[in-house]
Amino acid sequence: MSTPTNTPPEKVPDPIKAKPLRHPGRWILAAVLAALVIWFVIGAARNPAYGWDTYFTYLFDTRIATAALHTLAITLLSMLIGVIGGVILAVMRMSPNPVFAGVGWVFLWVFRGTPVYVQLMFWGLLGAIYDSINLGFASISLEPFTSSAFMFAVVGLGLNEAAYMAEIVRSGISSVPEGQVEASKALGMGWGQTMRRTVLPQAMRIVIPPTGNEFISLLKTSSLVVAVPYSLELFGRSMDIAAALFEPVPLLLVAATWYLVITSLLMVGQHYLERYFERGATRQLTARQLASLADAEGTIPGNVEIVGTPERKRR
Numbered sequence: 001m002s003t004p005t006n007t008p009p010e011k012v013p014d015p016i017k018a019k020p021l022r023h024p025g026r027w028i029l030a031a032v033l034a035a036l037v038i039w040f041v042i043g044a045a046r047n048p049a050y051g052w053d054t055y056f057t058y059l060f061d062t063r064i065a066t067a068a069l070h071t072l073a074i075t076l077l078s079m080l081i082g083v084i085g086g087v088i089l090a091v092m093r094m095s096p097n098p099v100f101a102g103v104g105w106v107f108l109w110v111f112r113g114t115p116v117y118v119q120l121m122f123w124g125l126l127g128a129i130y131d132s133i134n135l136g137f138a139s140i141s142l143e144p145f146t147s148s149a150f151m152f153a154v155v156g157l158g159l160n161e162a163a164y165m166a167e168i169v170r171s172g173i174s175s176v177p178e179g180q181v182e183a184s185k186a187l188g189m190g191w192g193q194t195m196r197r198t199v200l201p202q203a204m205r206i207v208i209p210p211t212g213n214e215f216i217s218l219l220k221t222s223s224l225v226v227a228v229p230y231s232l233e234l235f236g237r238s239m240d241i242a243a244a245l246f247e248p249v250p251l252l253l254v255a256a257t258w259y260l261v262i263t264s265l266l267m268v269g270q271h272y273l274e275r276y277f278e279r280g281a282t283r284q285l286t287a288r289q290l291a292s293l294a295d296a297e298g299t300i301p302g303n304v305e306i307v308g309t310p311e312r313k314r315r
Contacts (some may be wrong), residue, residue, distance in 0.1 A: 051250035058241060058254050068258050074153055074233060075219045081158025082209070082218070091195055093170055102164070111163035116156075117224050124149070124228040125155040132140035153225035153233075161218055168210050172203030191314025212270035216263050223255075233257055 044050055058064060092104035111119070127146030146152060166206050176199050184194040203217055223235035235255050242251035 007016050035314070039215060040069040049249060051247050054245065054247050054250040055253050058251060059257065061241075063237055063241065063252075064234070064258065065256060067232060067234045068238075068262065070137050071219065071234040072262070074222045074225065075215070076149070076158065078157035078161055079215050079218055081154065082161025082165045082214070085162030086169050087161065087200070087298045089166035090169035090173060093166065094173060108163045108166060111160050116160045117162055120156045120224055120227040126152070132184050149228045149230040150232075152228045153222075153230045156228065157218065157222060157225065161214065164214060165211070167201065168214065169207055172206035173199050175206045176202045185266065187217060209274045211268070212266070212273060216270070218264050219263060219266065223259075225293070227294060 015085055045052070089104045093108075095101055095104075127142070131143055131146070132141045132143075173195075178267040180198050180202065181194055182199045189197065192222060223232055226236045226239070229236075231237065238251040238255040239248070242248040245251070
């Protein structure tokens with residue numbers, strides 16, 4: 001009887017130590033850009049045309065802070081009108097009723113095809129065009145509405161925003177699978193119930209992130225309400241002070257600083273809002289696919305689940 005021979009165990013190979021590729025061009029470009037930024041900052045700090053003394057004097061002025069609150073109020077109210085109007089217009093565009101679809105298309109054609117500055121100027125002149133509505137048996141005065149420049153600014157921006165929100169909502173509705181609509185019809189729901197109870201709640205995951213971008217864009221667009229004219233918001237108030245001081249540059253920097261701070265805070269809120277609505281939207285990728293995606297995007301996505309590589313079928 002032969003005795004078994006002891007075979008030596010296989011030697012485990014050492015782990016591969018990969019060295020990242022060197023990119024000296026990136027460091028050179030970064031150094032050049034940093035030098036340009038430093039050169040610009042030093043030059044601006046020494047340039048008396050910027051009026052830094054006036055800038056720091058009026059940066060926290062109560063009139064500027066109050067104007068910033070007016071800007072936020074205009075933005076919030078206009079966005080509310082835009083979201084409600086956008087949902088209504090999106091539903092009208094996708095309605096099987098040709099009248100609703102036609103009215104929605106015409107609204108988008110007008111408000112997306114004309115500059116918002118022109119629209120705001122028209123709203124400011126509305127009081128000179130219509131002073132009352134004559135119904136034949138009665139006349140309704142429009143003076144309480146036409147005398148409020150704040151109301152014109154909110155309505156003008158809100159209706160313009162509704163045209164853009166309609167396309168965002170429509171894209172979110174289109175992203176809902178057809179099977180969801182068919183299942184709702186099988187349960188006996190009508191078209192309106194299907195949109196309200198099935199489609200719109202699921203579309204919110206697609207709609208919410210770009211809505212944050214629109215809100216930030218609307219905050220900056222509110223500076224155009226001087227066309228109404230309404231000058232109590234941030235840009236208009238800054239220009240009023242600049243006209244009294246004959247120093248437009250430092251007051252423009254004051255307004256730009258306030259806009260930058262507010263938009264930065266909104267961008268942080270948008271980031272966490274997008275992370276909240278990304279929950280449940282997990283993509284399954286293999287380790288190789290994740291490495292390729294991270295290399296392309298420059299960062300590792302947070303909504304990815306790593307799965308094993310599928311085995312190839314042998315022939």
